[in-house]
Amino acid sequence: MPIERLERYFLWAAGAMVVAFFITVSVSAFVWGLQLPAPGGRVDPATLAQTPPFDKPELREIAPGQYEAVLTAQTWAFLPAKLEVPAGATVTFKITSKDIIHGFEIPGKRANVMIIPGQVSSVTVKFDKPGEYLYICHEYCGIAHHVMFGKITVA
CATH class of the missing domain: 2.60.40.420 (Cupredoxins -  blue copper proteins)
Structure with missing residues (x-):
């Protein structure tokens, strides 16, 4: 079954968004050093x-x-x-x-x-x-x- 032209565009767009998201998260974490705060300890x-x-x-x-x-x-x-x-x-x-x-x-x-x-x-x-x-x-x-x-x- 052939893929329609519009469907192919949406697949490429979705793939590009996944790659862009991965690059954004990687740059934020490893280049800019943005990290989630870690717990500073535990108390009762x-x-x-x-x-x-x-x-x-x-x-x-x-x-x-x-x-x-x-x-x-x-x-x-x-x-x-x-x-x-x-x-x-x-x-x-x-x-x-x-x-x-x-x-x-x-x-x-x-x-x-x-x-x-x-x-x-x-x-x-x-x-x-x-x-x-x-x-x-x-x-x-x-x-x-x-x-x-x-x-x-x-x-």
């Missing part, structure tokens, strides 16, 4: 209040210009909800959830991770420009999801 959500460093969520200076922000997410809130760093600071966020799946995103920055109970998510961001940056939950977590955010002040 039931004992999170007694598990260091999540028993005291806060911002810590670990070296000049280097900070570590330990955050916990719970229903409709991030703890702590306010952070302040100097301009030029690099902040590594270590985040986990006490209850359900949440998200963490800083709009305008390359910070976007899922926050899963029992898993520690980690993302590093450099804040060059002074101003206020929000971190928001981008995963629907219930009726008050829209109020789940925090603020980073870069001075």
Whole structure:
């Protein structure tokens, strides 16, 4: 049974799209170094209040210009909800959830991770420009999801 001309065009187009997709993924991963974030560790959500460093969520200076922000997410809130760093600071966020799946995103920055109970998510961001940056939950977590955010002040 012969292949119709139009059918042949669609087969070639589909094959070209598969090749283009493969090239795009390969270049993204191996040339640009884009990778999915890996879990930064495991914790027990039931004992999170007694598990260091999540028993005291806060911002810590670990070296000049280097900070570590330990955050916990719970229903409709991030703890702590306010952070302040100097301009030029690099902040590594270590985040986990006490209850359900949440998200963490800083709009305008390359910070976007899922926050899963029992898993520690980690993302590093450099804040060059002074101003206020929000971190928001981008995963629907219930009726008050829209109020789940925090603020980073870069001075």
